Amino acid sequence: MFEDKSFRVVVNIAGWLAMVFLVFPVILTVVVSFNGSQFIEFPPTSFSLDWYANISSIHRIGSATLISLGIGLMAAGLATVFAIGAALVLVRYPLPAKPVLTAFLLSPVTLPTVAIGIALIQFFIMLDVAFTWYSLVFGHIVLIVAYPIRTIIASLTLSDTSLEEAASSLGAGRLTVFRTITLPQLRPGLISGFLFAFLISFDNYPISIFLVRGELTTMPIEVFNYISQNLDPTPAAFSTLYIVIVSIVIMLAERRYGIISLAVGK
Amino acid sequence: MARLEIDSIRLAIGENEILKGVSLDIAEGECVSILGPSGCGKTTTLRAIAGFTTPHAGDIRIDERSILELPPHKRNLGLVFQDYALFPHMTVTENIAYGLVMRKASKVDIRQRVDQILELVQLSDLENRFPSEMSGGQRQRVALARALVIHPDVLLLDEPLGALDRKLRDQMQVEFRRIQHEVGITTIFVTHDQEEALSLSDRVAVMLDGQIQEIGAPETLYQSPISHDVMTFLGASNVLTGVIAYDENSNAKVECDGGLVLKVNTTGLKNGERKRLGIRPENFTISSTIDTQVPNSFNGTIEECIYKGAYADVYVRINSGHLINVHYKKQHGGNDHGIAKSGTVVIGSNIFISVHPENILMFT
Amino acid sequence: MSISIKRGRGRKYLPALVMLGPLIAFMFIFYAVPFGNMAYESLHSWPGDEKPHVGLSVFQYEKTTQKSRTVKSLKRTFRISIISTIITFIICFPITLLLLRSPPRIKVGILLVTFISLASSLIIRNYGWLVVLADAGPINNILIWLKIFEFPKRMAYSEGAIITALVHYCMPFMILPIYGSLLRIPASNAEASLSLGANAWTTLRRVILPLSMPGIFGGTMLSFAICMSSYVTPLMLGSPSTAMVSQVAAEQIEVQLNFPWGSAIIITLTLGSFLIVFIYAALVSKVMRVDV
Numbered sequence: 001m002f003e004d005k006s007f008r009v010v011v012n013i014a015g016w017l018a019m020v021f022l023v024f025p026v027i028l029t030v031v032v033s034f035n036g037s038q039f040i041e042f043p044p045t046s047f048s049l050d051w052y053a054n055i056s057s058i059h060r061i062g063s064a065t066l067i068s069l070g071i072g073l074m075a076a077g078l079a080t081v082f083a084i085g086a087a088l089v090l091v092r093y094p095l096p097a098k099p100v101l102t103a104f105l106l107s108p109v110t111l112p113t114v115a116i117g118i119a120l121i122q123f124f125i126m127l128d129v130a131f132t133w134y135s136l137v138f139g140h141i142v143l144i145v146a147y148p149i150r151t152i153i154a155s156l157t158l159s160d161t162s163l164e165e166a167a168s169s170l171g172a173g174r175l176t177v178f179r180t181i182t183l184p185q186l187r188p189g190l191i192s193g194f195l196f197a198f199l200i201s202f203d204n205y206p207i208s209i210f211l212v213r214g215e216l217t218t219m220p221i222e223v224f225n226y227i228s229q230n231l232d233p234t235p236a237a238f239s240t241l242y243i244v245i246v247s248i249v250i251m252l253a254e255r256r257y258g259i260i261s262l263a264v265g266k
Numbered sequence: 267m268a269r270l271e272i273d274s275i276r277l278a279i280g281e282n283e284i285l286k287g288v289s290l291d292i293a294e295g296e297c298v299s300i301l302g303p304s305g306c307g308k309t310t311t312l313r314a315i316a317g318f319t320t321p322h323a324g325d326i327r328i329d330e331r332s333i334l335e336l337p338p339h340k341r342n343l344g345l346v347f348q349d350y351a352l353f354p355h356m357t358v359t360e361n362i363a364y365g366l367v368m369r370k371a372s373k374v375d376i377r378q379r380v381d382q383i384l385e386l387v388q389l390s391d392l393e394n395r396f397p398s399e400m401s402g403g404q405r406q407r408v409a410l411a412r413a414l415v416i417h418p419d420v421l422l423l424d425e426p427l428g429a430l431d432r433k434l435r436d437q438m439q440v441e442f443r444r445i446q447h448e449v450g451i452t453t454i455f456v457t458h459d460q461e462e463a464l465s466l467s468d469r470v471a472v473m474l475d476g477q478i479q480e481i482g483a484p485e486t487l488y489q490s491p492i493s494h495d496v497m498t499f500l501g502a503s504n505v506l507t508g509v510i511a512y513d514e515n516s517n518a519k520v521e522c523d524g525g526l527v528l529k530v531n532t533t534g535l536k537n538g539e540r541k542r543l544g545i546r547p548e549n550f551t552i553s554s555t556i557d558t559q560v561p562n563s564f565n566g567t568i569e570e571c572i573y574k575g576a577y578a579d580v581y582v583r584i585n586s587g588h589l590i591n592v593h594y595k596k597q598h599g600g601n602d603h604g605i606a607k608s609g610t611v612v613i614g615s616n617i618f619i620s621v622h623p624e625n626i627l628m629f630t
Numbered sequence: 631m632s633i634s635i636k637r638g639r640g641r642k643y644l645p646a647l648v649m650l651g652p653l654i655a656f657m658f659i660f661y662a663v664p665f666g667n668m669a670y671e672s673l674h675s676w677p678g679d680e681k682p683h684v685g686l687s688v689f690q691y692e693k694t695t696q697k698s699r700t701v702k703s704l705k706r707t708f709r710i711s712i713i714s715t716i717i718t719f720i721i722c723f724p725i726t727l728l729l730l731r732s733p734p735r736i737k738v739g740i741l742l743v744t745f746i747s748l749a750s751s752l753i754i755r756n757y758g759w760l761v762v763l764a765d766a767g768p769i770n771n772i773l774i775w776l777k778i779f780e781f782p783k784r785m786a787y788s789e790g791a792i793i794t795a796l797v798h799y800c801m802p803f804m805i806l807p808i809y810g811s812l813l814r815i816p817a818s819n820a821e822a823s824l825s826l827g828a829n830a831w832t833t834l835r836r837v838i839l840p841l842s843m844p845g846i847f848g849g850t851m852l853s854f855a856i857c858m859s860s861y862v863t864p865l866m867l868g869s870p871s872t873a874m875v876s877q878v879a880a881e882q883i884e885v886q887l888n889f890p891w892g893s894a895i896i897i898t899l900t901l902g903s904f905l906i907v908f909i910y911a912a913l914v915s916k917v918m919r920v921d922v
Contacts, residue, residue, distance in 0.1 A: 115859070242754055
């Protein structure tokens with residue numbers, strides 16, 4: 001695009017250095033997770049898989065991960081179902097005050113996450129439902145619902161309404177059109193919206209920390225606690241596993257549904 | 267004002283050779299169009315001149331000096347893009363002044379030249395508008411003004427009228443010709459629109475499959491193309507194949523399948539040689555009776571008639587079995603050649619068509 | 631459709647209400663009401679206050695703007711957010727240009743890395759910085775090897791560490807919108823600029839940069855909002871002396887159980903951050919003539 005030598009050199013150097021910055025901590029975490037030392041050190045001195053075996057010593061890591069999974073799946077699932085209807089209305093149907101409604105529904109993303117936590121814990125204490133699993137699910141939905149709404153709106157804007165008109169002219173009823181034409185076109189938006197909603201819920205700390213107590217605990221809270229109380233590289237082993245799994249999920253989602261092109265536009 | 271020489275440039279992307287040795291010589295002040303279907307390499311040629319892509323072989327020269335080593339911003343060419351590429355965040359004045367600012371012209375000078383060019387393209391009252399506030403035709407003029415104001419050596423246009431609707435396009439054709447004459451600048455433009463190429467340029471270069479097939483004045487190119495491909499690409503044509511034969515008076519004729527025999531005027535043909543013939547539909551005449559004075563007169567039946575406004579496309583199945591496309595224009599004074607009733611051609615009527623030998627073009 | 635219009639205005643909106651209604655109701659109950667409740671709470675007094683009062687007052691807000699701990703943390707939060715956002719922009723813009731001029735395979739690779747880091751846990755990414763900045767970590771070892779330090783220096787648990795991690799966290803949020811808006815600029819715009827005699831740098835400054843303003847605004851705004859509300863990052867990479875506002879508010883709620891003041895602090899942060907974003911948007915749309 002810009003055929004100019006000095007420009008090309010500067011962009012290449014600056015761009016690749018920035019990419020190194022982006023992946024540097026990840027690569028280092030992976031390296032450290034295989035190091036034998038009791039402490040974090042680089043360059044590594046010996047090879048060991050001890051820290052992977054030691055993951056189980058993170059307090060309640062198993063049950064906490066299961067709870068995070070359950071909360072994440074429920075919150076992301078409900079948020080995505082809510083978001084389908086909402087996005088359809090916001091893109092396709094006549095309704096007064098649409099910009100205001102859209103801004104309202106998308107606003108939780110721009111608020112301090114701690115504010116949502118503080119507001120909700122007071123509210124749940126008032127209703128006497130604090131520290132229940134469902135109040136945690138509700139709290140997470142508030143935070144994550146904006147993501148599927150956004151991605152589904154993006155999918156809808158890209159989708160072609162004439163396909164639906166063609167289907168109904170061929171004799172399909174409203175529900176059939178929705179099921180056979182609209183929904184398949186929305187699939188990339190649904191998948192990436194659900195995926196990000198789930199990952200954000202799964203990773204959330206600032207809201208969960210206010211809404212959990214006792215047996216109700218989540219993965220990020222337990223990992224955080226372990227990191228703040230121990231100096232050994234066990235979290236590095238856990239992080240490596242986490243990053244590997246997330247990478248596989250993202251790559252599969254990209255290969256099957258092209259979530260990247262949806263996020264940046266064609 | 268300058269002379270532009272494109273000297274057998276070649277360009278390949280991977281295995282795919284896009285330009286297969288393109289040469290074109292454009293004289294000072296001349297306006298040449300490169301005409302071809304999409305994918306023939308015409309836009310690539312233009313981009314190579316502008317410096318956005320580099321040919322692997324060959325040379326491009328302006329006034330004898332090679333410009334291949336120069337980056338785009340040092341080539342001093344005026345470019346008009348297909349989508350106009352007006353800067354959406356700048357006003358008309360700012361858009362036009364851009365190139366002058368880059369050339370470090372003084373403020374007074376810039377103002378004067380912008381005003382002058384705005385007058386030339388008749389947009390003086392819109393100088394403070396943004397591109398989004400203007401019509402397609404107005405944007406096109408701004409794009410032209412922006413390219414011309416820097417006094418480029420050569421003006422390059424990429425499908426300049428392609429984005430306009432038919433009526434506006436006709437207006438802009440006249441306008442464009444006026445401006446081009448007034449400025450007298452060496453111009454090269456690429457288009458896939460034959461009418462645009464034939465009406466706007468001094469010479470037309472027909473480009474097919476990465477090569478310039480033929481170049482010539484619009485009329486010559488249309489009336490007597492040398493290559494069969496150019497004939498079929500430019501306008502409609504009837505193409506027949508046949509074998510050369512000479513009669514007892516050594517008059518040349520071509521014997522086609524189905525017993526169709528055409529007299530031709532061309533000389534220097536070998537007996538028994540196989541040739542392709544091309545005849546333009548408008549070179550046929552239609553009548554209801556046979557005129558024995560006219561050579562190449564054939565009897566046939568009208569199979570289809572498509573009304574085109576100024577004329578009608580009539581398809582005649584002649585007795586040899588060939589389907590011939592003939593243009594039919596209703597004549598003044600009631601002479602409708604007996605084939606039409608109340609202005610419409612009757613399908614199925616029996617008629618005669620004829621063509622003068624000199625209107626039959628011959629290709630290998 | 632035509633039938634429902636005939637039956638009156640209410641019917642026209644019926645399908646919209648059925649589909650959107652549940653979410654609006656949910657968000658009203660679990661979002662709008664709790665925030666209203668929190669705002670109401672912030673106007674009350676706390677039993678432990680020096681002079682507890684009955685009824686409503688702006689006492690907690692006065693306290694927020696007077697106590698040195700909250701004032702300092704507000705200033706620090708603002709400073710860290712501005713610095714992090716600017717650094718993030720400077721680091722990410724070359725990546726977006728690199729994306730623009732890379733062949734498809736490299737492009738997809740860069741975008742995948744960006745997405746994976748976007749999807750990786752914040753706690754895990756912060757942990758990565760704890761590793762990098764550790765006493766026996768690579769940075770310290772390189773600096774000792776280069777003989778810049780004699781002994782390892784404590785680099786984690788500082789404002790610099792917080793900024794580094796925040797920049798890292800914000801990068802995907804900066805890259806994606808800017809790259810998106812760069813993609814929407816027709817290539818012919820840059821080519822037109824070059825053909826008119828501008829070199830690549832001038833073209834970048836006068837054409838590409840102004841036209842990518844919507845994406846730059848989106849990315850910087852998002853980064854700024856993320857930094858302003860950051861909580862986990864200063865908790866992991868900072869110290870008590872580098873506390874940011876969310877931490878101070880959370881401390882009041884969790885440790886002191888001072889709900890009124892904690893609410894007032896977090897509302898102050900929210901409003902402050904909204905105000906700044908609003909002023910920024912107004913400036914951008916006015917100066918750059920871009921709709922944002």
